[in-house]
Amino acid sequence: MNRQKWVSLLGAVLIAAVSSSFAGSGSATGSGAESKEKQAPSLPDYSYKGLDGEMHSLTEWNGKVVLLNFWASWCAPCLNEIKEFVRYQEQYGKQGLQIIGLGLDEARKLKNVARTLGINYPVLVAEPNSNRKLLAKWGNSSGLIPYTVFFDKSGKLSGAHKGVIDDQTFEQKILPLLEDPE
Amino acid sequence: MKLLSVIKRCLLLAAILAAPQSYAIAESQVLATAGEMSVTDDDLKSAMASSPFATQFPSMDREDQALLRGSLLQRLVASKLLYQEAKRLEIDKTEAFQQDVETFRLGLLYRHFMDKLREGIRVPEDVTASIQQQYPNDTDGAAAARAAYLSDRYRAMRYLTIKNLRNKYNIKVYESRIQPHQMSDDTVLLEGDGILITYKHAVGNQVNPPQNKTWLMERLYKRAELLVIAKAANDEGVDLSDRLNSYRGERLPAMMIEQKQREWISGKDTLKKHYDAHPEFSRTMERWHIGQIVLSNHEDAEAVSQRIKAGESLFLLAGELSIDPYGKRMRGDMGWVKEGAGHPDIEKAVSGLEDNQLSEIVQTPAGFHLVMILERSPSLKRTFASMRDKVAQSLISEKSAEYFNELSERYKVVWNLIGEKQAQTEKH
CATH class of the missing domain: 3.10.50.40 (Chitinase A; domain 3)
Structure with missing residues (x-):
């Protein structure tokens, strides 16, 4: 019971951290207008350049359960996690799951990883040299990756996870969001 | 020339395989055969996963990935050639190889038993409660206290287990026989049911072992611990056949090439002649x-x-x-x-x-x-003595190329170029 309480408390703290960061200065790399964040139901209007060279706002994926995954090509656990994400996207994409990779690395290396691991979801690229600040703004002050924040179908922040999302975590935290009609 | 052609084909195949998304190559496709043995796509993936490049590989450019996979594929084929040659020369029947495998087997059994022992230790609820009380709101402190408890319990359990097994296998230590300078290799120092340790066993591969009773007793007890634990694991019927086969598959080629390398550099003047024939070594x-x-x-x-x-x-x-x-x-x-x-x-x-x-x-x-x-x-003179290792490496590298050509002749190497055909089809 104590452990459960502790985990719940930690979850609440994380959500609070991410939420408060949203309410802060906005994304250095995005076009995030604070006023837009308050317009529900919507994902926060943060924009990043994709591996396709185009700018993409998270709002493009409104209505989906979004997993925004922070990773880098040099991070071995991230690469292992991505292999599972490819499987999740394949399996749950039709149910509304949308994984989005946010690469904290050179676009060339990210592209190579996307090709080699067959990433089947969009990969956005963070502005170089802003990784630490960016992660902090998304509620991860330690700067450790992999790190994933997730939103329900209404665009509401549902939680954040530091470290690799394993099957158990996915089942506990993400699957219920997919089952939720909204 | 032949080697070059082989490398080129390897790289071509690897280049194709570097794009697994573009060409839906079936799992476990045979990439090459060497005599009776084959190297599959799964073998290559597994070798890549355990190589030092495993993390870097996905972020490499296509050409670099191709080169790496080509090089790794070559190594795997070379390993298969060496394995078959070692079997032909019956290196697997030598005492050195058998001993090597036995040492590995004992190590595996020991680890298996001890891991199981460690995993079986639980932190009782009252201890957990006490730790939580002692370290409220301090997760790191609580984790350290828990780890310390587990470590203490493991030490105690290990001691108790060895003591029990010693009784179970009727272990007798002949301490009076441990007399420096008075033991032969065959002097039995410890024995029990299915366990025997002679002076030679206790000393192992140690060259000029110290004739010191304390040192020898320590070696003897370490060896005894290994043997009783391994026997206990073995008696439980632990199946290690897959891991042992895999070890044999890796160790045999290694022993083969080690033997050849010793041959290549063993002659008295061999290295000196190589040094003299290559002026770049001498200055x-x-x-x-x-x-x-x-x-x-x-x-x-x-x-x-x-x-x-x-x-x-x-x-x-x-x-x-x-x-x-x-x-x-x-x-x-x-x-x-x-x-x-x-x-x-x-x-x-x-x-x-x-x-x-x-x-x-x-x-x-x-x-x-x-x-x-x-x-x-100015250019500097470099003596043979100072360059000996580099000369040996150069000679080994030269001889290895010749040797692998020879083995490729003996055990026909066939590169499976289905990927190449697919690439041609894609082009058209």
Whole structure:
């Protein structure tokens, strides 16, 4: 019971951290207008350049359960996690799951990883040299990756996870969001 | 030539395989066969996953991935060739190999038993509650206390387990026989049900073992612990066949090549002859600190040559007039160049020059050069003794290439180029 309480408390703290960061200065790399964040139901209007060279706002994926995954090509656990994400996207994409990779690395290396691991979801690229600040703004002050924040179908922040999302975590935290009609 | 052709084919195949998304190659496709053995796509993936490049590989460019996979595939094929050769020469029946496998088997059994013992230890609820009480709101402190508890319990359990097994297997230690200088290899120091340790076993591969009773007792007890635990795991019926087969598959080729390497470098004069036949081992190249200006035509070069000879600075002129962007930026200071590394015509022009003497005009595709040696670092003699390891490596590398060609002849190597056909189809 104590452990459960502790985990719940930690979850609440994380959500609070991410939420408060949203309410802060906005994304250095995005076009995030604070006023837009308050317009529900919507994902926060943060924009990043994709591996396709185009700018993409998270709002493009409104209505989906979004997993925004922070990773880098040099991070071995991230690469292992991505292999599972490819499987999740394949399996749950039709149910509304949308994984989005946010690469904290050179676009060339990210592209190579996307090709080699067959990433089947969009990969956005963070502005170089802003990784630490960016992660902090998304509620991860330690700067450790992999790190994933997730939103329900209404665009509401549902939680954040530091470290690799394993099957158990996915089942506990993400699957219920997919089952939720909204 | 044959080796080159093999490498090229390897790289071509690997290049195709570097794009698993583009060509839906079936799982476990056979990439190459060497005699009776084959290397599959899964083998290659598994080798890649356990290589030091596993993390870097996904972020590499396609060409680099192809090179790496090609090189790894070659190694796997070489390993299969060596394995078959080792079997043919019955290296797997030698005492050294059998002993090696047995040592590995004992280690596996020991680890299996101890891991199980450790995993079986639980932190009781009252201890957990006490730790939580002692470290409220301090997760790190609680985790450390928990780890310390588990470690203590493991130590106690280990001691108890060994004691019980010692009784179970009726272990007897002949301490009175442990007398320095009075033991032969066959002197039995410890025995029990299915366990026997002689002086030779206790000492192991130690060269000139110390004739010291304390040291020997320690070795004896360590060996005894290994054997009783391994026996206990073995009695439980632990199946290690897959891991042992995999170990044999890796160790046998390694022993084969180790044996060949010893043969190649064993002759008294073999290494010296190789050293003498390769002058690059015996001396370092001379290094020159070069000043240079490059002009676009002969006339300009002639004019600048006259100005320098009349006392103007090559460096000031290079900073102003050189058409070589790097040389201009560096004001003619080209840094240190190793003999043999520069353009042959320029090397020829400077070879007879004194320091600070301007060369004749040298024409290259880059323009018309005027060069001088500012200072030089002379070549050094390197003795055979100081280069022995490098000479051995070079000889081994030379002999290995020949040897693998020979093995490829003996055990036919076939590269499966289905991928190549697919690539052709894609092109059309």
